[in-house]
Amino acid sequence: MRIDSAPTHHPDKAGASSGWLARASNLKTKLQDDNVVIVSAGIAFFFFLALVPALGAVVAIYSVIADPSQVLEFSQRLSDTLPGGGQNLIISQLRDAVSSSSTSTVGWGTALGLVLALWSGSTGTTSLITALNIAYDKEARSGFAEKRWVGILLTLALVAMATGGVYVGTEVLGLIDGAGFPSWLHLLAVIGFWLAVAALLMAILSGIYRFAPNRETPEWGGILWGASIAVALAVVSTIGLRTYASNFSALGEAYGSMATIIVAMFYFLILAFAMVLGAEIDSGLQTQALRTDK
Secondary structure, eight states: OOOOOOOOOOHHHHHHHHHHHHHHHHHHHHHHHTTHHHHHHHHHHHHHHHHHHHHHHHHHHHHHHSOTHHHHHHHHHHHTTSOHHHHHHHHHHHHHHHHHHHTSOSSHHHHHHHHHHHHHHHHHHHHHHHHHHHHTTOOOOSSHHHHHHHHHHHHHHHHHHHHHHHHHHHHHHHHHHHTTOOHHHHHHHHHHHHHHHHHHHHHHHHHHHHHSSSOOOOOHHHHHHHHHHHHHHHHHHHHHHHHHHHHOOHHHHHHGGGHHHHHHHHHHHHHHHHHHHHHHHHHHHHHHHHHHHO
């Protein structure tokens, strides 16, 4: 007599699957409720306005410690990974900033220009902080002065890290190029360098998620997940947009001379969306952790 065995169920796997589906559904709902695309568009606009003063601040600080033309040299290598519109815009603005820096001397005028650049550049970081408070369902810091100073401090920190990154990146890439590696080893070294850059960006973004919004002490697990996904999305989107902009002429035919600005603005939108999405993911994980603890 044959006895059929009862089907085997795996409640743990089923529960885990339904849990992830519920999180994905909650994330989709929260993205819609927080109007993330519209918020990201606002961040992209203010980043675009802050681009010129921020680049000017980087060049001004860098010119104190080294040759400012190295900023342009490193940025040209960095821009090889960017979409065409963003590449052309950044390089042209940096070339103007380096030219201005090389014809001026360090003094009160330079210091005043740096302060004004940080003030103007903080519009971008202030808009980002506002978006992060929306993502984490937190009230913005009270008072215009407090919000502006937090934005200026964040801008100063980012400019300082960018300046240090340019200096270290220039030196490291110079060592790699001058080491006489075989082609395959040179490729591995360059890939390792850019992986280190991605890890550094993830660490910086984690710090922004932790300290920029008006939030209590969160768990670092959710922060790291959000920052990792944001950086990964930014990298994949950069590669995709660069491929599209390099191989299709439809944008140029449709927008003409405005194509560069359109591509740059769309690229800033993607980056802003990635940062806000990472914050939304972190917020969901933090909420889930609080419910689990209870």
